Amino acid sequence: MPQAHRRPTAVFAKYFAKYGMSAVLATCCLSAPIVPSAAGAATAKPADEKVTPAPWTRDDLAAAKALRDRLVKGSEAFNFVRDLTTEVGPRSAGSAGDATAVVWAKAKLEALGFDRVYTQEVNVPHWDRGELEVRTEAPFPQRLVAASLGGSIGTPQEGLQGEVVRFDSLEALKAAPDAAVAGRIVFLDQSMMRDREGKGYSPVVRGRADGASLAGAKGAAAIVIRSVGTDATARFAHTGAVTYAINAPRIPAVALANPDADQLARQYATAMAHQEPVRLFLRSTARELPMAKSANVIGEIIGSELPDEVVLLGGHLDSWDLGHGAIDDGAGVAIVTAAAIGIKQAGLKPRRTMRVVLWANEEFGLSGANEYARREAANLGKHVGAVEADFGGARVFRFSSRVAAAAMPAMQQVQSVLAPLGIEWGNNEAGGGADTSPLRREGVPVFNLQQDGTLYFDNHHTANDTLDKVDSAAVDQATAAYAVLVWLLAQGNLVLR
Numbered sequence: 001m002p003q004a005h006r007r008p009t010a011v012f013a014k015y016f017a018k019y020g021m022s023a024v025l026a027t028c029c030l031s032a033p034i035v036p037s038a039a040g041a042a043t044a045k046p047a048d049e050k051v052t053p054a055p056w057t058r059d060d061l062a063a064a065k066a067l068r069d070r071l072v073k074g075s076e077a078f079n080f081v082r083d084l085t086t087e088v089g090p091r092s093a094g095s096a097g098d099a100t101a102v103v104w105a106k107a108k109l110e111a112l113g114f115d116r117v118y119t120q121e122v123n124v125p126h127w128d129r130g131e132l133e134v135r136t137e138a139p140f141p142q143r144l145v146a147a148s149l150g151g152s153i154g155t156p157q158e159g160l161q162g163e164v165v166r167f168d169s170l171e172a173l174k175a176a177p178d179a180a181v182a183g184r185i186v187f188l189d190q191s192m193m194r195d196r197e198g199k200g201y202s203p204v205v206r207g208r209a210d211g212a213s214l215a216g217a218k219g220a221a222a223i224v225i226r227s228v229g230t231d232a233t234a235r236f237a238h239t240g241a242v243t244y245a246i247n248a249p250r251i252p253a254v255a256l257a258n259p260d261a262d263q264l265a266r267q268y269a270t271a272m273a274h275q276e277p278v279r280l281f282l283r284s285t286a287r288e289l290p291m292a293k294s295a296n297v298i299g300e301i302i303g304s305e306l307p308d309e310v311v312l313l314g315g316h317l318d319s320w321d322l323g324h325g326a327i328d329d330g331a332g333v334a335i336v337t338a339a340a341i342g343i344k345q346a347g348l349k350p351r352r353t354m355r356v357v358l359w360a361n362e363e364f365g366l367s368g369a370n371e372y373a374r375r376e377a378a379n380l381g382k383h384v385g386a387v388e389a390d391f392g393g394a395r396v397f398r399f400s401s402r403v404a405a406a407a408m409p410a411m412q413q414v415q416s417v418l419a420p421l422g423i424e425w426g427n428n429e430a431g432g433g434a435d436t437s438p439l440r441r442e443g444v445p446v447f448n449l450q451q452d453g454t455l456y457f458d459n460h461h462t463a464n465d466t467l468d469k470v471d472s473a474a475v476d477q478a479t480a481a482y483a484v485l486v487w488l489l490a491q492g493n494l495v496l497r
Contacts, residue, residue, distance in 0.1 A: 094126025130285030323465030388433030
């Protein structure tokens with residue numbers, strides 16, 4: 001089966017590293033490094049304890065601060081995402097837009113002045129959503145705004161009808177007897193909570209990923225879910241990948257815009273009060289197409305002293321097809337690209353190679369990330385660290401790492417440079433991102449520059465993912481943060497694992 005149908009549910013947890021500490025650590029000096037205590041506070045080393053040599057020269061730190069102050073006032077980031085969304089637009093895996101994006105991105109990185117630009121060919125799934133019609137037929141006939149979930153099969157040509165059975169969670173669906181589900185259309189009606197860190201996503205997205213297989217195994221004819229999004233009033237349906245289990249029948253899977261899910265829930269309540277059924281009609285021409293070719297697009301600024309050692313920063317070039325892919329992940333690829341090229345444009349020459357990777361097909365199963373890890377398997381020991389931008393175009397508010405304990409004083413020095421951007425310390429339990437997860441599993445140190453996700457899931461995976469949702473000042477602040485981190489990782493005398 002295509003990779004999209006084998007993707008583990010854990011992949012969907014890309015937005016939620018668990019951050020414990022939140023105090024801002026204001027300063028950190030070269031002569032007296034500080035480490036976090038168990039409670040997250042910074043404590044000075046005793047005077048008689050041997051002090052580890054500083055990982056950076058004063059010139060390195062001064063350059064990081066100057067870079068921060070330069071990029072926060074203006075970077076290439078907004079222009080990059082503007083041009084990507086205008087000249088390419090939506091870029092779903094395997095589509096014509098995806099192929100155009102690869103050519104566009106390679107030319108863009110070359111024009112920006114990267115030392116080396118190349119691609120890595122990747123096989124990706126290709127799915128076409130076709131047309132969709134969803135309507136209630138009883139008790140009150142009405143059309144509903146909906147979107148097929150990515151990878152969903154279509155209905156028979158004439159559509160399908162069925163009685164609706166409602167569940168308020170995946171757990172409730174699991175607990176239901178098969179007889180209560182068989183032959184019916186499951187309505188999974190679980191709302192997502194708004195949260196700055198995006199913590200409301202993980203509990204709900206499991207329904208989108210696994211609901212179809214669970215309902216199909218119980219004999220359901222189809223499943224409709226409340227959109228996985230925080231926009232309670234905007235009438236945009238949120239798409240996203242569905243995962244079909246090998247051992248369960250595949251059934252059509254659809255998401256309703258939140259106001260339309262409310263409408264269906266009200267009809268359901270009214271019908272149940274009168275002991276009447278709710279009947280739904282679905283017609284979808286969604287279909288799976290043969291696997292297609294795409295590519296990771298890679299740009300490098302070659303290290304002056306340690307060119308074989310790599311600091312990786314990346315985002316995913318693909319997007320869903322409903323909107324223009326501005327926040328997911330146009331802004332992310334723009335931030336990391338602008339951060340790396342901003343270092344070169346400032347006249348700085350990193351000791352290590354800075355490698356920007358614009359990954360193929362994150363949305364349908366991490367094809368590009370897995371292919372990169374496979375090809376670089378013998379070189380991952382020389383990957384000093386990896387950081388990913390995949391949470392829209394908002395400001396960074398927290399920095400976290402995943403490094404050896406001995407490297408924590410260095411992380412606090414990084415934090416001291418980031419603090420004037422309004423960035424607080426998180427912890428040393430960074431999860432990285434979805435596309436860096438194959439690297440993290442192989443021991444590559446990963447970092448999180450956590451962006452404010454308060455509004456991110458209002459437009460995530462919808463037709464409303466457009467350029468006007470990207471604020472230029474916010475992406476400049478994020479670009480400055482990524483540039484500081486990457487510059488210091490590229491310069492430092494560091495042992496991070």
